[in-house]
Amino acid sequence: MAEKSFKYVIVGGGVAAGYAAREFAKQGVKPGELAVISKEAVAPYERPALSKAYLFPEGTARLPGFHVCVGSGGERLLPEWYAEKGISLILSTEIVKADLSSKTLASAAGETFKYQILIIATGSTVIKLSDFGVQGADAKNIFYLREIDDADKLVEAIKAKKNLKAVVVGGGYIGLELSAALRVNNIDATMVYPEPWCMPRLFTAGIAAFYEGYYANKGVKIIKGTVAVGFGTNENGEVTDVKLKDGRVLEADIVVVGVGGKPLATLFKGQVEEEKGGIKTDAFFKTSVPDVYAVGDVATFPLKLYGELRRVEHVDHARKSAEQAVKAIFASEQGKSVDEYDYLPFFYSRAFDLSWQFYGDNVGETVLFGDSSPTSTTHKFGSYWIKDGKVVGAFLESGQDLLCFLGNKVILLDDFYIVCREESNGLILSFWVFFPSM
Numbered sequence: 001m002a003e004k005s006f007k008y009v010i011v012g013g014g015v016a017a018g019y020a021a022r023e024f025a026k027q028g029v030k031p032g033e034l035a036v037i038s039k040e041a042v043a044p045y046e047r048p049a050l051s052k053a054y055l056f057p058e059g060t061a062r063l064p065g066f067h068v069c070v071g072s073g074g075e076r077l078l079p080e081w082y083a084e085k086g087i088s089l090i091l092s093t094e095i096v097k098a099d100l101s102s103k104t105l106a107s108a109a110g111e112t113f114k115y116q117i118l119i120i121a122t123g124s125t126v127i128k129l130s131d132f133g134v135q136g137a138d139a140k141n142i143f144y145l146r147e148i149d150d151a152d153k154l155v156e157a158i159k160a161k162k163n164l165k166a167v168v169v170g171g172g173y174i175g176l177e178l179s180a181a182l183r184v185n186n187i188d189a190t191m192v193y194p195e196p197w198c199m200p201r202l203f204t205a206g207i208a209a210f211y212e213g214y215y216a217n218k219g220v221k222i223i224k225g226t227v228a229v230g231f232g233t234n235e236n237g238e239v240t241d242v243k244l245k246d247g248r249v250l251e252a253d254i255v256v257v258g259v260g261g262k263p264l265a266t267l268f269k270g271q272v273e274e275e276k277g278g279i280k281t282d283a284f285f286k287t288s289v290p291d292v293y294a295v296g297d298v299a300t301f302p303l304k305l306y307g308e309l310r311r312v313e314h315v316d317h318a319r320k321s322a323e324q325a326v327k328a329i330f331a332s333e334q335g336k337s338v339d340e341y342d343y344l345p346f347f348y349s350r351a352f353d354l355s356w357q358f359y360g361d362n363v364g365e366t367v368l369f370g371d372s373s374p375t376s377t378t379h380k381f382g383s384y385w386i387k388d389g390k391v392v393g394a395f396l397e398s399g400q401d402l403l404c405f406l407g408n409k410v411i412l413l414d415d416f417y418i419v420c421r422e423e424s425n426g427l428i429l430s431f432w433v434f435f436p437s438m
C-alpha cells in the first residue's frame with residue numbers, strides 16, 4: 001500500500017486531537033500538512049456527552065451536534081471543516097505500530113504514514129473486569145463506555161425491552177452519571193462499589209452523603225463495601241445476574257461497568273520515557289523523543305501549581321494541553337517560545353438536575369458549606385480544601401459559575417464568595433465566607 005507523508009500527524013481522534021486541529025488552523029497550517037488519524041469512524045467530538053445527553057430519552061444529543069469545539073463554546077468542527085482547511089481526517093484507522101526512530105506509523109489495514117512531527121493523542125481506555133479474570137465478565141450485555149460505538153450499544157440495549165434491571169459496577173463519576181441516565185430511562189438501577197462512599201477520589205464523606213441521598217430519592221439503589229466477583233449467564237450467553245463478594249446475587253438484564261481508565265501508551269512502550277503510567281512530557285508537551293509530543297489523558301506533565309508531574313483525565317486539560325502543544329510547535333519553528341503550561345485542574349460532572357464543578361487539589365482540611373441536604377430544593381452547596389493555610393481546592397454543586405484563583409486570594413463560587421487574605425509570609429491567616437443569597 002502507498003505510503004502517505006505529512007509534516008504533522010496527530011494519532012488519535014478524540015477531544016485533544018480536535019482542539020489541536022483547531023489550533024493548527026489558527027496558527028496557519030497549510031493544506032496537506034496535517035493529518036488526524038483516528039480509530040473511531042467519526043470526527044472528533046466532545047466525549048463527556050456520551051455518559052450524559054447521549055443516553056437521555058428526551059433532549060438526546062447526537063452527532064453532528066457535539067463535535068468539538070462546542071463543549072467550550074467554540075465553533076463546531078464538522079468533517080467539512082477539516083476538508084476546507086486541507087487537513088486529512090483519516091477515520092476508522094487504527095495505528096498498530098509506531099516506530100519513532102524512523103518516524104513511521106503503520107495501520108491495522110497495512111497503510112504506512114510518515115511524519116516530521118507527531119502528536120500522540122490516544123487518550124485512555126477502560127479497565128475491564130475481564131482484565132482481573134472476573135468469572136463471566138465477557139457475557140453479552142455487560143457494557144463499558146469510552147467511545148461512541150460503546151454508547152450506541154448501550155442505547156440499543158436500553159431500548160431493547162421494557163422493565164429492565166441494570167447493575168452499575170463502580171462508584172466513580174461514570175458510575176454516577178450512568179446510573180442517573182438509566183433511572184431517567186426508567187430502568188431499575190443498582191450501583192455497587194467497594195468504597196465507603198461514592199467518588200472517593202474526590203468527594204469527602206459530607207459531599208458524598210448528599211449524592212447518595214439524592215440518588216436514593218431518585219430510586220437508585222446503592223450497595224457499598226462489596227465488589228462484583230462473577231456474572232451468571234443464560235443459554236444465549238447474556239448476563240442474568242451479578243454475584244457480589246458478600247454473597248448477594250443481583251438480577252441484571254444489563255450491567256454497566258465504570259471502574260476506571262488507563263492511558264493508551266502501549267504503542268510507544270520502550271521508545272519514549274513514561275511516568276505515572278503515562279507518557280512523560282515537559283511543560284510544552286514535548287516527550288523524551290525529539291519531534292514527538294503527547295497531549296490529553298495520555299500525557300504525564302509538570303503541574304506547575306503543585307510542583308510535580310501528574311496525569312489527569314479531564315476534558316478541560318485535553319483541550320488546553322492540545323492547544324499548548326500546537327502553539328509550542330509553531331513558536332519553536334519561528335525561533336520563539338511560549339509560556340510554560342500552568343494548569344489549574346478543573347473537572348465537572350452532570351447527572352439528573354445536578355451539576356458540579358471542582359477546581360484545584362483535594363488535599364488538606366475541608367469545609368462543607370451551603371445546603372447539602374439531599375431533600376433540599378436548591379441543593380446548592382460546596383466544599384473547599386485548605387492546606388498549609390492556603391485554599392487549594394474548591395467544589396460547588398448547582399452553581400452557575402465557579403472562578404478560582406487558588407493559592408492566591410479570591411475564589412468566587414457563583415453566589416458564594418470565599419475571600420482569602422494572604423499575609424506577607426505567604427500564608428493565608430484569615431478568610432471570610434459570604435453567602436449573599438442565603
Ligand SMILES: Cc1cc2nc3c(=O)[nH]c(=O)nc-3n(C[C@H](O)[C@H](O)[C@H](O)COP(=O)(O)OP(=O)(O)OC[C@H]3O[C@@H](n4cnc5c(N)ncnc54)[C@H](O)[C@@H]3O)c2cc1C
Binds near residue numbers: 047
Ligand atoms: C463517557 C465519558 C464521560 C466523560 N465525562 C467527563 C466530564 O464530565 N468531565 C470531564 O472533565 N471529563 C470527562 N471525561 C474525560 C474526558 O472525556 C477525557 O479526559 C478526554 O476525552 C481526553 O481526551 P483525549 O483526546 O486525550 O482522549 P480521547 O478523547 O479518549 O481520544 C482518544 C482518541 O484516540 C483514538 N485512538 C486511540 N488509540 C488509537 C490508535 N492506536 N490508532 C488510532 N486512534 C487511536 C481513540 O479512538 C480516540 O478517538 C469523560 C470521559 C468519558 C469516556
